[in-house]
Amino acid sequence: MTDTYDLAELFNKYGSDKDRNGYSSLYYTIFDKIKNDNINLLEIGIGTMIQGAPSSMFHYSLPGYSPGGSLRAWRDFFTNGNIIGADIQPDTQFTDERISTVLCNSIVKKEVDCLMNESFTNHMFDIIIDDGCHNANSQIHTLKNFFPYLKDGGIYVIEDIYTGSSVSSNPNIIKDIVGKSPFFYSGVKNNLCVIYKKKLNTITDNF
Secondary structure, three states: OOOHHHHHHHHHHOOOOOOOOOOHHHHHHHHHHHOOOOOEEEEEOOOOOOOOOOOOOOOOOOOOOOOOHHHHHHHHHOOOOEEEEEEOOHHHOOOEOOEEEEEOOOOOHHHHHHHHHHOOOOOOEEEEEEOOOOOHHHHHHHHHHHHHHEEEEEEEEEEEEOOOOHHHHOOHHHHHHHOOOOEEEEOOOOEEEEEEOOOOOOHHHHO
16 A cells, blocks of 8 residues: 655655655645546656756765656556656656656757657646756746646646745745646745646636
């Protein structure tokens, strides 16, 4: 039986920083009920070990880490899930049981559309997690490019929204992209933005 501690343990087992960043409890809360479903999960940002590369895990990862630590944790948590990772660094590419990886720059719409039209034809995701470049500009462009490929009823998470980021200080940036889909911010250390792709008509629409 998987519980909050077990999900944290999976992240730590594979050297991911998600538990250290305080994300385990939130992820367990929103994903526990679907952990045995046949879901498609995309994580953007696999975790390069190339020193000096953007968002490199070099000198930051836990012991035993290799690129794709969180992908392996998701694979073990979602017992019937199909796990896909996207990154721009060549050392992140590997295949494993129920895990595949692709090279794609998430902020370039042409690359994203090409990937989806050629590699994942008629493929939509139940979950998309942006653990990529961790800056507001990249996070916004990645959301614009990949949100159309999230299923209705799916969950999109932006990780590592740093203090003062326009992604959280100006929520209209998110609203302009996701429309009436509800979203919220949460985090122990760095913020996350969790978006539920579902039209929600609220009284605030009239103001």
